[in-house]
Amino acid sequence: MTLKQLEALYWAATLGGFQHAANKLHTTQSTISQRISELEDLLGAPLFDRSTRNAKLTDKGAQLLTTAQRMLELRDHAIEQLSLPNVIERTYRIGVTELTAMTWLPRLIELLKAHYPKLTVEPHVDMSTNLKERLLAEEIDLMVAPDAYPDLQLSTHLVGSVQNAWMCKPGILGEKRAFRIHELADKKVLTNRSGPGLIYHRWFREIGFVPDTLLASNSIVALVALVVSGVGVSYLPLNSLTPLVKAGRLEVLSVDPPLPPIDYVAVYKTSRASALTSSIIIIAQECCDFDHVLKV
16 A cells, blocks of 8 residues: 555545546546555455546545545655755645734745745635634644634644724714723624634623623624724724824724733644644744734
């Protein structure tokens, strides 16, 4: 049994066809078919149900697929440990939330391309709650998100932090003054459904802050638009929205106690730790900058 045979099985099953596997592995469909036939001869059982149009695994094939995935991961791990950065050739899937995508993700991709010329970086932008599930399902390799999801299966490393502030449309709360946070309870509070929202809602409960009206959104851009439109008040990243504050579109409120900063962490499944992941985290820590939108 060879790694090339297991690789043919894995990609045919994952991509749903022998031709798709051939394209992925830069070979021919007949070569893929031959490698799988060799496996079937070796095991004395069919691995694919050839009566269907798509490559559907038999029970024996499904059992072997799990082993094939482990063997290929071990191979990739060995290559990462022993190879120079410029020869590592694979796809690396990074999940990020909207704020990272808006600020320093372009810089991260640029640096990864410089360090690993043959690495294909595949970004996935989603809510942090969804990213966590995809990380546990091994659909992504690494996520950068607010530190809101402790899990024994995951390893986390701090990459940076974001200072948020209460903001509103200029003038809608009257004359500029300092507020106690409980004075905002009767205002319409716009909240984030994802990581920052989870962290701040826990903090709200701790200090006894219970807003009368909450409107939730999954998107920072949508929250900013709603606040600029005068719909309500919200907690928004202070430094990255400085241009809108200077342009008179947003007003930063002085509120006591101030909002605690949100730590952002790089998270990976502990069982899938690798030298490449450790290196990518270090690069992320070096280029993390939430203060400027689309900084390259």
